[in-house]
Amino acid sequence: MSTRKSVLDISELTSHISSHYGIDLSVYRSSCMKRRVMHRIVMVGCENIEDYFFYLDKHPDEIERLKDIVTIHVTGFFRDQDVFRKLQMDIFPELIKRKSEEGSEVIRIWSAGCSTGEEAYSFAILLDHLLQKRSEKYDLEVFGTDVSEDSIRTAREGLYSEEKITRVPNHMKSSGFEPDGDRFRISNRIRKYVKFRVHDLFSPSPYSMLDLIVCRNVLIHFEHDIRGQIISRFHSALCDEGMLILGKSEALEMDSEYMFEMVVPRSKILKKKLTGKSQLPVTNQTPGGEK
Ligand SMILES: C[S@@+](CC[C@H](N)C(=O)[O-])C[C@H]1O[C@@H](n2cnc3c(N)ncnc32)[C@H](O)[C@@H]1O
Numbered sequence: 062m063s064t065r066k067s068v069l070d071i072s073e074l075t076s077h078i079s080s081h082y083g084i085d086l087s088v089y090r091s092s093c094m095k096r097r098v099m100h101r102i103v104m105v106g107c108e109n110i111e112d113y114f115f116y117l118d119k120h121p122d123e124i125e126r127l128k129d130i131v132t133i134h135v136t137g138f139f140r141d142q143d144v145f146r147k148l149q150m151d152i153f154p155e156l157i158k159r160k161s162e163e164g165s166e167v168i169r170i171w172s173a174g175c176s177t178g179e180e181a182y183s184f185a186i187l188l189d190h191l192l193q194k195r196s197e198k199y200d201l202e203v204f205g206t207d208v209s210e211d212s213i214r215t216a217r218e219g220l221y222s223e224e225k226i227t228r229v230p231n232h233m234k235s236s237g238f239e240p241d242g243d244r245f246r247i248s249n250r251i252r253k254y255v256k257f258r259v260h261d262l263f264s265p266s267p268y269s270m271l272d273l274i275v276c277r278n279v280l281i282h283f284e285h286d287i288r289g290q291i292i293s294r295f296h297s298a299l300c301d302e303g304m305l306i307l308g309k310s311e312a313l314e315m316d317s318e319y320m321f322e323m324v325v326p327r328s329k330i331l332k333k334k335l336t337g338k339s340q341l342p343v344t345n346q347t348p349g350g351e352k
Pocket residue numbers: 132133134135136137140173174175176177180206207208209212260261262263276277278279308
């Protein structure tokens with residue numbers, strides 16, 4: 062990477078970042094994290110890790126940039142069509158039926174690691190569409206959280222290009238969006254259901270009694286132990302009938318299988334097991350904390 066060899070190595074950089082900025086990069090899978098950090102160091106014109114220490118000191122915004130680079134933000138509306146088809150055909154109708162039988166009017170969904178908001182808005186658009194056909198009135202609460210402040214700012218703004226909304230089913234576009242110049246703004250009808258906040262998944266869950274947690278394409282970036290701790294928090298934050306959706310290329314590790322059973326393997330839809338204990342290990346890490 063450099064013309065001058067580093068005296069320090071990447072682990073010293075990550076511990077410096079952890080002690081000075083409260084951000085623990087070591088929880089991310091080390092090979093990807095190292096590659097991205099080294100690439101960034103070259104991009105900003107530093108010749109080695111020592112230079113980058115000084116660069117971080119002189120550029121207060123750099124730490125946010127670095128965090129964004131380590132945690133990639135690729136997302137989209139109605140991403141993974143078969144997951145949304147399954148939600149529309151089975152999972153959400155069953156959820157609505159159960160709510161109606163229980164006499165409950167609140168549906169609570171958490172999109173954890175929601176990036177720029179498309180995922181959280183997609184659930185609100187789909188559920189709003191399904192609930193329109195019902196005579197009962199439901200309180201729909203969709204929470205979107207992400208560790209990236211920039212992403213949450215974009216999510217709250219709710220303004221997307223025409224290209225971004227192409228995967229939204231046509232019959233849901235008019236209730237979901239309003240034209241705004243050459244872009245499309247999330248309609249007030251949908252916006253009222255969705256609340257965003259900056260939240261680090263290493264801190265305790267900000268929500269409880271959730272019906273569904275969607276955490277797709279996030280855990281894949283973390284080391285094994287960290288994934289287990291987060292899954293355990295999700296277990297506690299769900300109601301007894303709660304469900305969890307992971308990303309298509311993510312799997313539940315064997316040591317977490319006592320907490321969830323896989324109900325739709327293809328779409329990575331899991332159901333909470335009541336027999337599972339959701340206890341966090343005593344040495345629970347909470348680096349960074351919530352902002
Ligand atoms: C690839 S995006 C996934 C977006 C969306 N869930 C999807 O599948 O379309 C991964 C997101 O996880 C977020 N993330 C990474 N580490 C996180 C953490 N510790 N706490 C909360 N979010 C985190 C990133 O900022 C990024 O926006």
